[in-house]
Amino acid sequence: MLAERNALLSAAARQVRITAIKAAALFGESPKGGWSAEIRPEDSIHAIIAVHTDAGITGYGSVFTDGRLVQAGLQVLEPLFRGETALEPERVSEKLHQNTFWMGRGGTLTHTISGIDIALWDILGKVTGQPVGRLLGGTYRRRAQPYCSLLMEAPARMRDVVADYRDRGFRAFKIGWGPFGRADDSKLDEAIVRAAREAAGAAARLFVDAGASDALWPHGLKWAMRTAEMLKDYDIGWFEEPLRPDAIEDFCHLRRVSPVPVAGGEVLTRRQAFVPWLVRGAFDIVQPDVTKVGGLSEQRRIARMADDFGVKFVGHGWNTAVGVAADLQMAAACPHTDLVEFIGGSAYLDGICTEPFALDGEGYLTIPDKPGLGVRLDRDKLARYTPDSAALFPA
Numbered sequence: 044m045l046a047e048r049n050a051l052l053s054a055a056a057r058q059v060r061i062t063a064i065k066a067a068a069l070f071g072e073s074p075k076g077g078w079s080a081e082i083r084p085e086d087s088i089h090a091i092i093a094v095h096t097d098a099g100i101t102g103y104g105s106v107f108t109d110g111r112l113v114q115a116g117l118q119v120l121e122p123l124f125r126g127e128t129a130l131e132p133e134r135v136s137e138k139l140h141q142n143t144f145w146m147g148r149g150g151t152l153t154h155t156i157s158g159i160d161i162a163l164w165d166i167l168g169k170v171t172g173q174p175v176g177r178l179l180g181g182t183y184r185r186r187a188q189p190y191c192s193l194l195m196e197a198p199a200r201m202r203d204v205v206a207d208y209r210d211r212g213f214r215a216f217k218i219g220w221g222p223f224g225r226a227d228d229s230k231l232d233e234a235i236v237r238a239a240r241e242a243a244g245a246a247a248r249l250f251v252d253a254g255a256s257d258a259l260w261p262h263g264l265k266w267a268m269r270t271a272e273m274l275k276d277y278d279i280g281w282f283e284e285p286l287r288p289d290a291i292e293d294f295c296h297l298r299r300v301s302p303v304p305v306a307g308g309e310v311l312t313r314r315q316a317f318v319p320w321l322v323r324g325a326f327d328i329v330q331p332d333v334t335k336v337g338g339l340s341e342q343r344r345i346a347r348m349a350d351d352f353g354v355k356f357v358g359h360g361w362n363t364a365v366g367v368a369a370d371l372q373m374a375a376a377c378p379h380t381d382l383v384e385f386i387g388g389s390a391y392l393d394g395i396c397t398e399p400f401a402l403d404g405e406g407y408l409t410i411p412d413k414p415g416l417g418v419r420l421d422r423d424k425l426a427r428y429t430p431d432s433a434a435l436f437p438a
């Protein structure tokens with residue numbers, strides 16, 4: 044018994060050092076965003092980060108921004124992480140944040156640190172033999188419901204797309220962006236939502252995302268109030284980004300009067316940015332993006348803070364299989380997070396792992412209980428989407 048305890052203590056005390064951090068920009072299959080300046084397949088909007096260690100263990104993270112920015116960010120951060128322990132994600136990430144305050148906090152460096160932090164949690168899980176969710180706070184659930192995130196389409200097409208993903212086993216859906224609100228046609232908006240509800244079925248969960256963080260969003264509070272009234276007739280679980288992302292006063296007012304819950308926060312970064320939104324009561328559901336906000340260390344603190352304010356936390360890390368894996372581990376570690384965002388048909392989600400995520404018969408994803416994040420990247424599959432695949436794997 045004593046020998047066993049000593050062996051555990053020595054393993055815990057063993058130093059595992061960061062030897063290198065590499066980033067690979069993903070190209071070629073970037074999914075459409077429904078943005079007014081639409082993403083092209085050859086645009087880089089996602090990057091995978093690998094943290095290599097002297098123990099031969101590599102951890103993985105994901106970043107939702109142009110991979111070339113991430114590679115530049117790593118060059119800036121390198122003197123701060125070189126030789127650091129790989130077993131203290133929260134302290135090391137905070138060190139990176141605190142020492143770069145003068146270089147545009149909340150932007151590229153915060154995004155880059157997000158990927159590093161996720162990878163460090165992956166390493167800590169692998170070294171300790173524990174799933175990351177347990178290290179983050181425990182196992183409140185063993186599966187989570189993925190809501191299939193779909194771009195809004197004209198009503199007939201919307202009906203077909205939702206029906207297609209329903210046939211693939213999804214039981215929760217979010218429709219957003221595209222023509223919604225942008226055609227200035229409230230009848231069209233309602234027809235899209237009606238088509239989606241009819242195709243999803245009365246029992247499905249359905250959410251609506253206006254995507255008002257898009258460039259030059261044309262509407263204000265009155266539009267959001269009118270639209271929220273319309274949505275209540277279709278049993279909509281939340282109305283996401285109904286207002287421009289900085290309109291905190293309008294969010295607070297909308298939340299008080301809206302018959303449907305109000306969601307937002309995907310463009311905010313750093314935990315500190317969420318404080319006024321929670322204190323002032325702007326959201327029913329808060330949706331920080333683990334691949335931008337500062338990683339799992341930051342995400343956990345935001346999720347705990349939200350819970351203390353009675354606000355539901357649902358992650359926004361749908362961008363890659365690694366982002367979804369991080370969201371699943373957070374769902375395990377949070378008492379009320381039963382959902383993860385999941386973008387149907389994305390190559391960066393389905394096409395980069397040795398074992399892609401698969402829905403069970405009730406439309407849920409099992410949360411991996413393997414050490415770390417519980418996903419294994421496939422070198423050959425990744426090579427289809429990045430010239431830097433080799434840098435992500437130990438030599």
Ligand SMILES: [Mg+2]
Binds near residue numbers: 284
């Ligand atoms: Mg959104």
